[in-house]
Amino acid sequence: MPYSINYDEVGIIRLVYQGRADLRDMKEVIAYGVALAIEKDCFRVLSDFRAMNLQLSVAELFSIPLNQISQSQELKVPYFKFRRAVVVPEAEFRNYKFVETVAVNRSHQLNIFLDMEDAMSWLLEK
Numbered sequence: 001m002p003y004s005i006n007y008d009e010v011g012i013i014r015l016v017y018q019g020r021a022d023l024r025d026m027k028e029v030i031a032y033g034v035a036l037a038i039e040k041d042c043f044r045v046l047s048d049f050r051a052m053n054l055q056l057s058v059a060e061l062f063s064i065p066l067n068q069i070s071q072s073q074e075l076k077v078p079y080f081k082f083r084r085a086v087v088v089p090e091a092e093f094r095n096y097k098f099v100e101t102v103a104v105n106r107s108h109q110l111n112i113f114l115d116m117e118d119a120m121s122w123l124l125e126k
Contacts, residue, residue: 085119
């Protein structure tokens, strides 16, 4: 799976994903990200998906926030502690906004962006 995820000293977890991704890949990234968040006691996540080729159906897109809740509960970390900014390619913005709507309706703090600076500003605001 072509991704990197690490803790950035500014107080965020940074995920960069390149290439093809399916639901199994997304579950793996979520599990690793939650474990890193617990280890670093950091719940602000900046995801760069601009070079990701997401291969998901509408039903699978709908399931992402539910998977995040489930995986957070398994690891005993409240999912609502996470604040996530996701930067996406313009061509996929509409699909990701659907994920954002589903997530926000389930009490997630998630915002989708086209611009990295906007995403970082939102993520770090108090």
